[in-house]
Amino acid sequence: MLLSPINIAFKNCKNEKRPALLTYTVASDPSKNKSLKILKSISEYVDILEVGFGHSTPIADGGQIQTSSYRAIKNGFKMKDAFQIVKNYKKLKNTKPIILMGYYNMIYQYGEDKFINKCKKVGVNGLIVVDLPWPENKKFSKKCKKKSITFVQLLSPTTSKDRLKKIVKDSHEMIYYISMLSTTGGKLKVSPKKILKNYNKIKKIDPKKNYVIGFGITDKTISKLKTADGLVVGSAICKEITKSLNKRQNPVTNVSNMVKRLKNKII
Amino acid sequence: MKIKKKIALIDQHDKNGFWGGKFGGSFIPETLKKPVHDLAKSFAKLRKNKNFIKKRDYYFKNYIGSPTPFIKLENLSSHLGGAQIWAKVVSEANGGAHKIYNATVHALLCKSMGKKYIVGDTGAGYAGKMLSMAAKKFGLKCKIFMGVKDIKRQKPNCIAIRKNGAEIVPVYTGSQTLVDAVSECMRYWVSNCDTTHMCVGSTVGPNIFVKVCGWSTSQISRELKVQIKKEFGKIPKKIKLINCVGGGSSAYGFWSEFVDFPKTQIEFIGVEAGGPKNSKLHAAPLSKNAKLGVLHGSASYVCQNKDGQINETDSISAGLDYPGVSPIHCFLKDTKRAKYTYATDESALAAYKMVTKFEKLNPSLEPSHAFAEAIKIAPKLSKDTIIIVNSCGDAKKDKDILKKRLGKY
Ligand SMILES: Cc1ncc(COP(=O)(O)O)c(C=O)c1O
Numbered sequence: 001m002l003l004s005p006i007n008i009a010f011k012n013c014k015n016e017k018r019p020a021l022l023t024y025t026v027a028s029d030p031s032k033n034k035s036l037k038i039l040k041s042i043s044e045y046v047d048i049l050e051v052g053f054g055h056s057t058p059i060a061d062g063g064q065i066q067t068s069s070y071r072a073i074k075n076g077f078k079m080k081d082a083f084q085i086v087k088n089y090k091k092l093k094n095t096k097p098i099i100l101m102g103y104y105n106m107i108y109q110y111g112e113d114k115f116i117n118k119c120k121k122v123g124v125n126g127l128i129v130v131d132l133p134w135p136e137n138k139k140f141s142k143k144c145k146k147k148s149i150t151f152v153q154l155l156s157p158t159t160s161k162d163r164l165k166k167i168v169k170d171s172h173e174m175i176y177y178i179s180m181l182s183t184t185g186g187k188l189k190v191s192p193k194k195i196l197k198n199y200n201k202i203k204k205i206d207p208k209k210n211y212v213i214g215f216g217i218t219d220k221t222i223s224k225l226k227t228a229d230g231l232v233v234g235s236a237i238c239k240e241i242t243k244s245l246n247k248r249q250n251p252v253t254n255v256s257n258m259v260k261r262l263k264n265k266i267i
Numbered sequence: 268m269k270i271k272k273k274i275a276l277i278d279q280h281d282k283n284g285f286w287g288g289k290f291g292g293s294f295i296p297e298t299l300k301k302p303v304h305d306l307a308k309s310f311a312k313l314r315k316n317k318n319f320i321k322k323r324d325y326y327f328k329n330y331i332g333s334p335t336p337f338i339k340l341e342n343l344s345s346h347l348g349g350a351q352i353w354a355k356v357v358s359e360a361n362g363g364a365h366k367i368y369n370a371t372v373h374a375l376l377c378k379s380m381g382k383k384y385i386v387g388d389t390g391a392g393y394a395g396k397m398l399s400m401a402a403k404k405f406g407l408k409c410k411i412f413m414g415v416k417d418i419k420r421q422k423p424n425c426i427a428i429r430k431n432g433a434e435i436v437p438v439y440t441g442s443q444t445l446v447d448a449v450s451e452c453m454r455y456w457v458s459n460c461d462t463t464h465m466c467v468g469s470t471v472g473p474n475i476f477v478k479v480c481g482w483s484t485s486q487i488s489r490e491l492k493v494q495i496k497k498e499f500g501k502i503p504k505k506i507k508l509i510n511c512v513g514g515g516s517s518a519y520g521f522w523s524e525f526v527d528f529p530k531t532q533i534e535f536i537g538v539e540a541g542g543p544k545n546s547k548l549h550a551a552p553l554s555k556n557a558k559l560g561v562l563h564g565s566a567s568y569v570c571q572n573k574d575g576q577i578n579e580t581d582s583i584s585a586g587l588d589y590p591g592v593s594p595i596h597c598f599l600k601d602t603k604r605a606k607y608t609y610a611t612d613e614s615a616l617a618a619y620k621m622v623t624k625f626e627k628l629n630p631s632l633e634p635s636h637a638f639a640e641a642i643k644i645a646p647k648l649s650k651d652t653i654i655i656v657n658s659c660g661d662a663k664k665d666k667d668i669l670k671k672r673l674g675k676y
Contacts, residue, residue, distance in 0.1 A: 056576040057446060057562060059453040060296040066440060079574050104294055105561040109575035131294040131564065136283065158301040158460065181298055182458045 005097040005125050006150050007173050009047045010210040010229055018267050019226050020047035022212055023259060024101065024184075024234030026054050026068040027085050028077035030241055030251055035072075038241075039089045041256040043096055045263040049089075050128070050232065053082045053102040060130050062185030064235035067242055079106055083122045090123035099126035099152065112140060116147050126150035128176065134167045145172060152176050155202060157190075168205045176232070177202060179215045185235025188216040192224035199228060219258070223265040233262055270602050272527050276519070276595055277481040284474030284565075287601055290594030291565045293473040299453075302460040307475040309380050314482065322375060327486055330404065331367050334490035335359045337498065337655075342625035343642075350507075350648035352641055354628060354658045355491050355521065362397045363661035364631070365517045366468065368483040370397035373466035374405045376479065380464060386410045387466040388452040390417055390445030390513070391586030391633065392424025392664055394468030399433035409433035412452040414443040417585045424664045442579045445513075445589045449563050469514025470593035473564035477593060484520025487657065492524045495655075503653050504532060507644075510657040511636040512537040512553065512607065513586045515593035517659040522605070530604060537596060538636045540582035541609035548581035550588050553600050553607035562591040568600075583612035583668060584632035586660065610639035616672055618642050619662070631660035632668065 003011065013020040023046050028035050039049055054069025054077060061069065086098050100119065107115045107129065119127065127144060129137065134153055141151035153171040155164060156178040168175065177199055180190045188195075195213065203211050213225055214232030225231055240258050244251035268287040271279055276286075284292045295303060313319040327333045336356040344352045357365045370387070377385045385407045389395030395411035402409035411428050415437050418425055428435055436455075441447040449467070456465040467476035470484075495502060508525065510518035518537050525533045539551035549555060552568040560569035562577060570578040570590035582588040599605035610618070615632055618639035622628055630638060637656045645654055662669065666676040 056441065057450045059450055059563065060298075060457055061454070070440070073576060103561075103575075105569075105571070105575040107575075108561060109558075109571070109573065130296055131561070133293075133295060133297050133300055136292065136294070154297040156296075156298040156300075158298050160301060163300070178298060181461055183454045186458060 004148065004150060004173060006048060007210070009097050013047055013230070019228050020212065020230035021045065021263055021266060022048045022050055022230055022232040023237055024050040024052060024232060025237055026052040026065065026072050027082035028072035028075055029054070029068040029238070030071060030245055031075055032081050032085065034252060036085050036088055037252045038255050039085070040092060041252050042259040043092065043094070045259045046096055047230070048097045048099060050099045050101050050234070051082065051086065053079060053100060053106055055103040055106060058103060060183050062183040062235055064185040064238040064242070068238040079110055083118055086124055087122040097125035098123065099128060100124050101128040102130065104129050104132045112143060116143055116149060119149055120147045124149065126152055126174065128152045128154070134170060138170065141170065150174055154178060157181060157198060164202060165205055168202070168209065171209065174210045174212065177211055177213050179213050179217070182215055184215055186216050188221050192221060196225065196227060219261055219265060222262055226266045231266065268598070268602050270526065270604055275485070276523060276526055277478045280474060286594050286598040289559065290567055290597040291474050291477060293564060294561045294566070295473050295564050296457055298457050299460060303473055303475055305380065306376070309376060310475065310479055313376065313379060319375070319379070323372065326371050326375070327368070331361045331371060332359065333486060334494065337491060337494035340626050340628070343622060344645070346625055347642060347645045349646040349650070350644070350652035350654045351650065352645055353653060353655045355487065355655060356628065357487055357517065357657055357659040358630065358661040362393070362400055363663065364393040364397070365484055365487060365520060365659045366393040366397040367400070368486050368520065369468065369480045369516060370394065370401040370466060372479060372483040373398070373464065374401035374407060377407055377464035378405050382462060382464040384408045384459070384463040385466060386412065386452055386455055386463055388412050388445065388448040388468050390414070390448065390588060391584070391631070391660065392417065392421035392428065393586065393660060395435070396424045396427045398466055399428045399431035402433060403431045410436055410455070412436045412438055412448040412455065414438045414445060414448045416443040417445065417448070420668060421585050421664050422667060444580070445585065446577060446580070453563065469516040470519050470595060471514040471563060471565065471567070471591055477565065477595060480516050481519045481523065481595065484516050485523040487517070487520040488522060488524035491521070491655070502528070502532070503651070505652045506533045507536055507652065507654045508533060509536045509538065509637045509641050509654060511587060511633045511659070512539050512592060512596060513550070513589050513633065515596040517657055519593065519595055521657040526604065535599065535605035536640060537605055537607040538640045539607060539609040540584055540587035540636060541611040542581040544611045544613045546581055548579060549609065550580035550582045550590060551609040552590065552592050553596060554609045565594050567591050567594045567597050583615060584636065586633040587636060608640060610636040614639040619669065620673060628658060629662045630658045631662040632665050633660050634658045
């Protein structure tokens with residue numbers, strides 16, 4: 001069986017004995033053009049790029065990502081812009097896998113099938129839908145699989161044992177473990193040790209799959225979690241964009257430097 | 268799509284939580300799966316538990332003050348001519364609105380589940396005020412999420428919330444109204460669901476919250492049925508039950524006992540917020556034919572743009588100023604059991620003015636929307652038609668707005 005680009009990304013990292021670095025940025029934040037520039041400039045340090053399509057009523061996002069989403073929407077962000085950004089990014093020579101992430105209503109309004117087809121067409125490799133949990137996502141996840149798009153299941157510290165097993169079984173090659181009870185960007189209120197303990201238990205259910213940890217990871221905590229298959233940094237990057245704008249500095253350069261620093265901490 | 272007889276509407280969803288196969292459900296982040304499941308399990312058990320029912324009935328009677336009055340508005344009726352206009356004065360309930368039913372039940376649920384903290388959203392401030400009252404009564408620590416615009420326009424209720432010892436968390440995002448308060452409250456719950464119980468202030472949100480709320484407010488129509496029989500000797504031939512609809516909890520509670528009656532005998536009319544007369548903005552997803560979408564964990568008709576971003580809404584009434592609506596009302600609309608219309612800010616104000624001129628009644632801006640419809644249709648109807656309006660809130664909270672718009676309160 002041919003390995004998916006997401007699988008290959010994890011494999012490469014394993015060969016280098018380090019976790020995959022995943023970033024999360026919001027499409028059209030701070031503008032359509034700049035968000036594409038950010039993707040291009042961080043591409044060489046990152047293993048998988050998560051790109052959010054911002055929603056006006058995000059029920060699981062903390063302040064930083066909300067700010068980015070609202071900024072994008074205020075700047076006129078439309079779903080089609082997210083696809084265009086991905087399409088243009090994928091014109092680069094060496095591209096990384098892209099995972100689109102967002103809330104179900106945007107997909108529902110686009111039309112599930114049309115959405116997946118469009119993803120396929122522009123080169124999206126995976127999808128995360130925050131408010132479409134298992135088992136409600138079974139049908140959608142199968143549709144993704146059919147088009148070789150990875151549907152990323154989420155697991156949380158509240159997920160029961162029985163549920164964990166069933167979700168892992170139904171999942172594709174990548175699974176997202178939410179580090180703690182929190183919206184995105186919360187302060188890490190659980191010790192990395194404890195997070196990894198939970199993580200390793202889950203990993204044992206099916207060690208062949210790739211598990212990433214996200215929520216609350218910053219350049220201060222990332223190195224303590226580096227035994228995981230992959231680590232996602234989102235809010236810290238969104239915050240950097242906000243900070244850059246406030247200081248009238250170039251967010252592209254600042255984010256790029258930050259991602260470089262993050263990468264250095266896990267190699 | 269069909270309504271089943273002899274089954275409460277709150278229980279007419281499929282195994283995935285959808286009414287009519289497409290309204291409702293539970294679109295929630297993974298973290299909330301467990302607390303939502305726990306709540307659903309507790310509620311299913313407790314609603315069949317005789318002691319719990321006894322406790323509920325005890326507090327409904329002795330704390331909330333059931334039954335609330337059912338009165339004829341003689342002066343208004345004779346002024347308008349046509350149908351008889353009656354009111355179910357739910358605003359006489361402890362705290363001044365129907366929100367006390369849901370709040371009391373949630374506080375009882377919270378306690379039986381062993382949680383010490385309770386959080387809730389509010390728009391008009393009544394849901395928040397009642398939750399803070401119930402929290403105080405049952406010894407729970409309480410936080411209320413409220414949009415900054417609403418904090419400013421519903422001051423009296425904010426004072427009451429704080430007096431009860433609850434904290435108001437101001438919400439600055441978006442339009443700074445109810446929709447943002449609900450989002451923020453849900454986000455807070457995601458982070459604190461291990462110790463904290465969440466109350467959703469209306470029949471909206473993930474499936475279980477629609478059910479708990481509907482189960483609570485249905486007290487209104489249970490009382491009304493008895494009162495109608497007592498007043499008329501039997502259920503009259505032509506009744507119209509008119510209720511404002513924000514999330515739809517008061518309307519659900521006002522109608523639930525009567526769903527099985529033919530609509531030719533008991534008609535349901537829901538009145539949404541039409542917003543300012545010359546504005547494009549409104550909060551009337553049902554009557555202005557908004558598209559199906561997902562908001563706050565459930566599928567319903569939602570004011571939104573083509574992309575699925577939730578639209579800003581506008582209404583003089585903070586309690587109706589919400590872009591979504593209960594999945595059960597979507598179900599009632601599509602099965603044609605209920606009819607939905609809207610009233611503008613201006614007609615709600617005019618209705619308030621007229622009702623208070625003729626009657627010793629002081630309906631808040633939310634039920635004033637329902638009165639606007641009653642006033643509009645009554646003159647065209649026959650004397651044997653009984654219009655009953657749910658006067659579900661007291662206008663004290665609106666005194667600043669009323670003073671500004673009408674020059675007096
Ligand atoms: C007095 C009053 N009526 C009506 C509403 C609207 O909510 P619902 O449609 O759930 O009754 C509110 C909400 O705050 C309210 O305070």
